[in-house]
Amino acid sequence: MSYVRDNGLARARKRRERRSIAILVFCALLVLGAIVFAATFISSPSKQSGPCPNGTVSSAPPEIASFTLNVYNASGSKGAAATAAEALRTHGFRMGVVGNDPYQHSEDGVGEVRFGPDGAALAKRYVATLVPGAKLVQDGRDGNSVDVVVGSSFPTIAAAPASPSPSPVCK
Template sequence: MSYVREDGLAHARRRRQRRSIIVLVVAVLLLFGALFYALAFMRKSTESSPSASSSCAVTTTAPPQSIFTLNVYNASSDSGVAKRTAAALQTHGFTIGTVSNDPYKESLSGVGQIRFGPKGKKDATTYVEKYLHGATLVQDGRTDDSVDVVLGDEAPTIKSAPPAKVSLPPGCSTPTP
């Protein structure tokens, strides 16, 4: 067996070369990691920056009273009251169905009636009753969630809702016509 004996300088030189290669590999890996992080950060910031098509778009949610149909009927001696009331209630977010004279052909002298079925009771008492204080609540046999407003001679005049103010996020400007 023969052993090759190396001197101390050659051994030190190989150790330095190994150390240099390890330092170089670590530096390259850190450089690629930093580059990847920078690209990910830039991609994220461009996706979240305000643009006219995404974050400056005005989103509105439907009011809860728009989930059921509200029919407005006239049972008073005043002609056109159902049409005016339906238009006003629509500005408050209601989905208006039929606007006509009372299908039961009743003539009501009081405020009126709010007619509903079992599915529409909550909607009638929660959303409709506040516009017709003093109206008689009448549960009928309908199977859907629609609600009828039947206006009598003493029905209050319902005012239209003021136009909603639209607030845009910072950095967005109002469109010019």
């Protein structure tokens, strides 16, 4: 038997080929992984978009619940304040005291909307629009509470329309 003597060049060449193939396979897998990661990242919903709606939709602006609305009866008709308060509650107002007018005066007109300096904008924007013809009276109260005084000609306040059903946003 004869052995072929080599000087190691053939073995070195095979080693280089194997090393080159291993590096090429590693680079190809790295590129493939980057493409998969990018595709997953782009197609997934953003986490900064906010929480998914839980099925409840409030038609009332958040400011409506930020102040207390008191309803007082100055009409002489029993239960007028309670009826008005129930209708106003459906619009999203946070109700406070419902009862007879603490000033104990009789109101022959539509009524009054009373408020302090902090509640002036809220009273004019939200309450006065539901009670057309009511007198706007700014008193010296602290805080942003608003009073509705029901007079003998107080209009019937329609209940707020039912809130729309939410459209599915999240999957």
